[in-house]
Amino acid sequence: MNETIDFTPLTVADREPIARLLHGALVQWYESRLGQGARFGDSPEPFTLFPDVYEALDPGECVTARTADGKIVGVCFSHERETHIAVGIVATSPEVGGRGIAKKMLLLVHEKAKRLGKPLRLVSSLMSLDSFSLYTRLGFVPGAIFQDMLISVPEVGMTAAAPTGTDRIRYAVMADAPRLADFEFSQQGIRREKDFGFFVRNDVGAWRVVVSETGGGSVNGFLAMSTHPSCTMIGPGVAADEATAIALLWKALDGLRGKTLVFLAPCTAALLVRTAYAWGARNVELHVAQATAPNANAKGIVFPTFMPETA
Numbered sequence: 001m002n003e004t005i006d007f008t009p010l011t012v013a014d015r016e017p018i019a020r021l022l023h024g025a026l027v028q029w030y031e032s033r034l035g036q037g038a039r040f041g042d043s044p045e046p047f048t049l050f051p052d053v054y055e056a057l058d059p060g061e062c063v064t065a066r067t068a069d070g071k072i073v074g075v076c077f078s079h080e081r082e083t084h085i086a087v088g089i090v091a092t093s094p095e096v097g098g099r100g101i102a103k104k105m106l107l108l109v110h111e112k113a114k115r116l117g118k119p120l121r122l123v124s125s126l127m128s129l130d131s132f133s134l135y136t137r138l139g140f141v142p143g144a145i146f147q148d149m150l151i152s153v154p155e156v157g158m159t160a161a162a163p164t165g166t167d168r169i170r171y172a173v174m175a176d177a178p179r180l181a182d183f184e185f186s187q188q189g190i191r192r193e194k195d196f197g198f199f200v201r202n203d204v205g206a207w208r209v210v211v212s213e214t215g216g217g218s219v220n221g222f223l224a225m226s227t228h229p230s231c232t233m234i235g236p237g238v239a240a241d242e243a244t245a246i247a248l249l250w251k252a253l254d255g256l257r258g259k260t261l262v263f264l265a266p267c268t269a270a271l272l273v274r275t276a277y278a279w280g281a282r283n284v285e286l287h288v289a290q291a292t293a294p295n296a297n298a299k300g301i302v303f304p305t306f307m308p309e310t311a
Contacts, residue, residue, distance in 0.1 A: 004067075004068055005065050005066065005067060005073065005074075005096070005099070005101060005104075006065070006066045006067075006068075007063055007064070007065055007066075007104065007105060007108055008063075008064055008066060009060040009061075009062060009063070009064070010051055010054070010055060010060070010062040010064055010075075012055075014051065014064065014072060015048050015051050015052070016044075016048060017071075017072045018047070018048075018050065018051045018064070018072060018075055019044040019045060019046075019047035019048040019050070019051070020044045020047075021072055021073070021074075021075055021091060021093060022044070022047040022050060022075065022089065022091050023040060023041075023043070023044035023046075023047050024044070024093065024094075025091040025092065025093065025094070026040050026091070027040050028094050029128070033127065033128075034127065045230075046229070046230030046231065047230070048230075049205060049228060049230045049231055049307070050077065050088075050089065050307060052204050052205070053204055053205055053307055053308060054077050054079065054088070054307075054308065056198070056203060056204040057079060057194070057195070057198055057308055058079055058080060061077075061078055061079060061080065062075065062076070062077050062078070063075070063076040063078070063105045063108050063109065064076075065092070065096075065101045065104070065105060073092060073093040073095065073096045073101065074090075074091065074092040074093065074096065074101045074102065074105055075089070075090070075091055075092075075105075076088075076089075076090045076102070076105035076106060076108075076109060077089050077090075077308075077309065078109045078112075079308050079309065080112075080116070080118070081190065081191065081192040081194070081195070082181075082191040082192060082193070083118065083185070083189070083190045083191045083192075084113075084118050084119050084120065084121050084190055084291075085109065085112065085113045085116070085118050085119075085120050085121070086120075086121050086122060086192075086308070086309045086310060087106070087109060087120055087121070087122040087309065088122075088306065088307065088308065088309035089306065089307075089309075090102050090105065090106065090131075102134060103134060103138070106134070106135075106138060107138070110138060110139075110292075113292070119291055119292045119293035120140065120291065120292045121190070121289070121290070121291045121292075122135065122140070122289075122290055122291075122309065123146070123264070123287045123288070123289050123290070123304045123306070123309065123310070124287060124288060124290060125285060125286070125287055126145065126285075126286040126287060126288050127285055127286065132288070135290050136290075138292075139292050140290035140291060140292055141290060141291060141292070141294050142288050142289070142290050143288065143289040143290060143291065143294050144266050144267075144268070144288070144289045144302065145266070145267045145268075145286060145287070145288050145289075146264040146265060146266055146267065146286065146287045146288070146289070146304060147264065147265050147266075147267055147273060147283050147286060148262055148263075148264055148283065148284050148285035148286065148287060149262065149263055149264070149265055149273075149276050149281040149282065149283060149284070150260065150261070150262050150281065150282055150283075150284045151253065151260070151261065151262075151263070151276070151279060151280055151281040151282075152259075152260040152280065153253050153254070153256050153257055153258060153259050153260075153261075154257065154258070155257055155258040156257065157254045157257045158250055158253055158254040158279070160250070160278065160279050162247075162250060162251075162254075163243070163246050163247045163250050163275075164243065164247065165212060165243060165244055165246075165247035166247045166250060166251050168212055168213050168214070168215075168247075169210050169211065169212045169247060169248060169251045170210070170211055170213075171208065171209065171210060171211070172196070172199070172200050172209035172210065172211045172222065173200060174197065174200050174201070176196070176200065176209070176211055176219075176222075177193050177196040177197040177200060178193055179219050180193075180196045180209070180211070180219060180222045181193035181196055182219075183219040183220075183221075183222065183238065184222075184238050187238050187240065187298070187299050187300035188238060188295065188298045188299075188300065188302065189295040189297060189298055190295070192310075195236075195308060195310075196209065196224075198308075199224050205226055205228045205231075206226065206227040206228040207224060207225070207226060207227065208224070208225050208227055208252075208255065209222060209223070209224045209225075210222065210223050210225075210248055210251050210252055210255075212239070212244050212247060212248055220239070220240040220241075220244050221237070221238065221239030221240055221244040221245065221247075221248050221301075222237055222238065222239075222248070223235070223236075223237030223239075223248040223249065223251075223252050223303060224236055224237060224305075225252050225255075225256070226305075226307065227256065227259075231307060232256065232259050232260075232261040233261055233262050233263065233305055233306070233307075234249070234252050234253070234256075234261060234262075234263035234303060234305070235263055235264060235303040235304055235305030235310065236302075236303060236304060236305045236310035237302070237303035238300050238301065238302055238303070239300055239301040239303075240300050240301075241300070241301065242269055242271045242272050242301055244301075245269065245272050245301040245303070246271070246272055246275050249263065249272070249275075249276070249303075250279075253279070262284065263276075263281075263303060264287060264303060264304045264305070265303065266301060266302060267286075269301050272301065287304070289302075289304065
């Protein structure tokens with residue numbers, strides 16, 4: 001395939017073609033490398049949630065790659081935030097492999113970040129050395145490594161006893177959005193208040209956010225989750241310490257009864273990881289956080305996610 005490729009924003013008519021592209025690219029890659037293509041199901045329909053969510057948050061920020069006849073052969077999701085630009089899923093059709101289309105889409109986002117004077121951040125799979133190499137060639141610096149952990153919650157809820165601190169956890173309301181943004185900034189040096197408002201309003205998708213507070217009423221952790229049938233996943237979230245992270249995770253899981261889902265836990269959070277193992281979680285993949293300007297002062301426990309992306 002040698003025809004010209006155009007790079008354009010997403011349109012309303014692209015919803016289903018984007019879903020087919022995402023589904024096909026993920027099935028092909030995971031099946032050819034890991035024999036795990038079946039984990040993404042037979043239908044692309046669930047992947048319509050990605051363009052739905054991103055366009056609801058920031059219309060026009062997604063980059064698509066198109067052939068002369070309008071066929072979408074690549075997509076790069078990104079999201080501008082107060083402190084940075086985060087990059088989500090980057091996917092191309094197998095038929096255009098080797099043509100540098102993913103790099104060209106990323107360069108467009110990179111150029112925008114430079115114009116705005118903001119760093120780029122993302123979480124990428126460590127199972128794909130091609131992606132890892134692409135990002136590091138573009139100046140991303142690897143940071144924290146995360147274990148993708150799969151867990152099935154019993155129909156009756158969590159059978160493990162509630163950890164200390166669950167009594168200080170409640171569901172978020174709109175007034176919490178700036179408080180959560182301020183807390184994340186204090187821990188991680190990033191801010192994205194719009195995301196938290198989006199989660200609490202629950203306009204597109206199906207979201208919940210749980211908040212942990214100290215005895216004095218200050219936020220010491222939060223955990224969002226997508227409960228949509230197309231993408232049931234825990235994250236994003238940040239906690240001041242492992243005890244709070246464990247309490248938040250237990251509370252989130254107990255509210256997802258009968259569900260099988262994935263969450264990402266930092267490999268260095270040994271107590272959190274061991275506790276997750278004790279609850280029945282198992283590893284299915286590894287991811288790494290990368291940024292063009294890493295924050296050396298980041299602290300706390302982070303739960304990343306893929307939609308909308310966080311790093």
